[in-house]
Amino acid sequence: MAQEPVQLLVRADDMGVNHEMNHGIIRCYQEGIVTSASIMPTSPYFGEAVRLCKENPGLAAGVHLTLLGTRERPVLSPEEVPSLVTPQGFFHEDGVSLEKANPVPEEIERELRAQIGKVRATGLHFVYLDWHRTPPKVAQDIILKLCREQQLIYAQGMGNDRVLDGGYRRTKVQPDRVTEKHELPGGHTFYYPASHYTEEVKQSFFEALSTLAPGRWWGNTHPGLYDAKGDLTALLCDPRTLEIIKRRNIQLVSYADLWQEKYGKGKH
Numbered sequence: 001m002a003q004e005p006v007q008l009l010v011r012a013d014d015m016g017v018n019h020e021m022n023h024g025i026i027r028c029y030q031e032g033i034v035t036s037a038s039i040m041p042t043s044p045y046f047g048e049a050v051r052l053c054k055e056n057p058g059l060a061a062g063v064h065l066t067l068l069g070t071r072e073r074p075v076l077s078p079e080e081v082p083s084l085v086t087p088q089g090f091f092h093e094d095g096v097s098l099e100k101a102n103p104v105p106e107e108i109e110r111e112l113r114a115q116i117g118k119v120r121a122t123g124l125h126f127v128y129l130d131w132h133r134t135p136p137k138v139a140q141d142i143i144l145k146l147c148r149e150q151q152l153i154y155a156q157g158m159g160n161d162r163v164l165d166g167g168y169r170r171t172k173v174q175p176d177r178v179t180e181k182h183e184l185p186g187g188h189t190f191y192y193p194a195s196h197y198t199e200e201v202k203q204s205f206f207e208a209l210s211t212l213a214p215g216r217w218w219g220n221t222h223p224g225l226y227d228a229k230g231d232l233t234a235l236l237c238d239p240r241t242l243e244i245i246k247r248r249n250i251q252l253v254s255y256a257d258l259w260q261e262k263y264g265k266g267k268h
Helices: 019-030 046-055 095-100 105-120 137-150 199-210 227-236 239-247 255-264
Strands: 006-015 035-039 060-065 130-131 181-185 188-192 214-222 251-253
Touching: 006 019, 006 255, 019 046, 019 095, 019 227, 035 130, 035 239, 060 105, 060 255, 105 137, 130 255, 137 227, 188 227, 199 239
Parallel strands: 006 035, 006 214, 006 251, 035 060, 060 130
Antiparallel strands: 181 188
């Protein structure tokens, strides 16, 4: 009996946050093992991210729905979603802070629909939804509902093992420590670049990829051009990485493949 193949889906998150992440993600698609990219509708480099995805149509695009992060503002005006924002009009830092603010589910859904609509208005084809950081369960449930309603892949996975459609289980083959969180006076949060990757971290990645068990796997990552993000990009594009993929005949798949399996049969 033939052995089950190894299939791997590598998603890059936070596309649109800045120029370096946009171009790091594109490099990881063109030269490395990233197959899917999640665009933040609230991000300052959103327009550039959309353009780059359109220029690289083989990169499966998704919407990185955002309700958290004090550097992010909603797509709707803060007055339309007052329970989701701070007095300054920005999102709350994390899920715990948002839950304490008693977010109104109807406002959550309006904002999420507005974010999806913003991406649709660009004409970019996308096949999945996921989230930035970890929003409260009420938001997760709404995202799942929107996926079912709009025939999109729920890219976060279901259950404790985060299993995607098609039986893809989550793995953390690639290192992803690219920032360090620091709390500042006044309740503000700042993210510093993490330390550069050591040779030990790199070798651990190669070993994990070399020993990845047969089956269907997915993981998310945050490549860029500089600091630890640049190290991650280099690792995902490293000739040794590509050699392992080729030698083990690892099949790189994307959310477009999952969408085709679930919704595309019989469609042209």
